[in-house]
Amino acid sequence: xxxxxxxxxxxxxxxxxxxxxxxxxxxxxxxxxxxxxxxxxxxxxxxxxxxxxxxxxxxxxxxxxxxxxxxxxxxxxxxxxxxxxxxxxxxxxxxxxxxxxxxxxxxxxxxxxxxx
Amino acid sequence: xxxxxxxxxxxxxxxxxxxxxxxxxxxxxxxxxxxxxxxxxxxxxxxxxxxxxxxxxxxxxxxxxxxxxxxxxxxxxxxxxxxxxxxxxxxxxxxxxxxxxxxxxxxxxxxxxx
Numbered sequence: 001x002x003x004x005x006x007x008x009x010x011x012x013x014x015x016x017x018x019x020x021x022x023x024x025x026x027x028x029x030x031x032x033x034x035x036x037x038x039x040x041x042x043x044x045x046x047x048x049x050x051x052x053x054x055x056x057x058x059x060x061x062x063x064x065x066x067x068x069x070x071x072x073x074x075x076x077x078x079x080x081x082x083x084x085x086x087x088x089x090x091x092x093x094x095x096x097x098x099x100x101x102x103x104x105x106x107x108x109x110x111x112x113x114x115x116x
Numbered sequence: 117x118x119x120x121x122x123x124x125x126x127x128x129x130x131x132x133x134x135x136x137x138x139x140x141x142x143x144x145x146x147x148x149x150x151x152x153x154x155x156x157x158x159x160x161x162x163x164x165x166x167x168x169x170x171x172x173x174x175x176x177x178x179x180x181x182x183x184x185x186x187x188x189x190x191x192x193x194x195x196x197x198x199x200x201x202x203x204x205x206x207x208x209x210x211x212x213x214x215x216x217x218x219x220x221x222x223x224x225x226x227x228x229x230x
Contacts, residue, residue: 004159006159032216034216034217034218041223041225042222042223043205043220043221043222043223044160044205044218044220045220046217046218046219049217093159093160095159095218097216101211101216102211104150104162104165105150105162105216105218106162107152107159107160107161107162108159109157109158109159110157110158110159112157
């Protein structure tokens with residue numbers, strides 16, 4: 001089945017630094033990728049939609065200058081958390097879908113970010 | 117994002133029993149309703165999904181029931197096993213309008229007791 005790989009699986013960084021999270025589709029071309037954020041024991045909240053070769057579309061309330069998304073190829077999207085603060089600590093999860101809009105979305109295993 | 121309401125928040129079922137999780141949505145533009153299973157520290161995994169043109173879909177021990185007029189859908193897990201203990205999320209999207217992004221319910225923590 002379709003596999004989405006996310007890296008790193010966990011990261012600890014200091015306040016004020018930036019962290020990059022990678023999301024790769026391993027066996028299919030992902031024209032669209034989605035980034036979610038999940039706090040402990042809560043649901044997944046959509047942050048942004050990333051389309052290959054174009055600017056990401058951010059959900060209301062998500063700071064695009066803080067959460068930089070790049071989708072430079074059909075198999076890779078990156079999320080960079082800039083100038084991280086402790087309140088950015090969360091579980092970040094990406095999902096990807098192939099070009100067919102009826103194809104299911106597959107999720108990565110998430111990245112646990114802890115900002116100290 | 118349009119809301120998808122999920123209940124119960126938590127559920128305890130004995131091994132072999134039936135687990136039932138319910139979801140309700142508001143936006144009639146939703147046309148795709150998947151259920152995801154998530155284990156701690158992992159991403160969600162697709163279990164089963166349904167489109168609104170059918171009222172029921174079954175895959176193994178998992179069944180989705182869909183009531184379009186009531187704007188409700190539910191997941192039934194038959195013969196529940198301890199390995200089914202996880203958090204389950206219902207979701208919805210508007211595929212036909214091109215919005216594939218999923219709106220998730222709040223999740224149900226299922227515990228199956230041996």
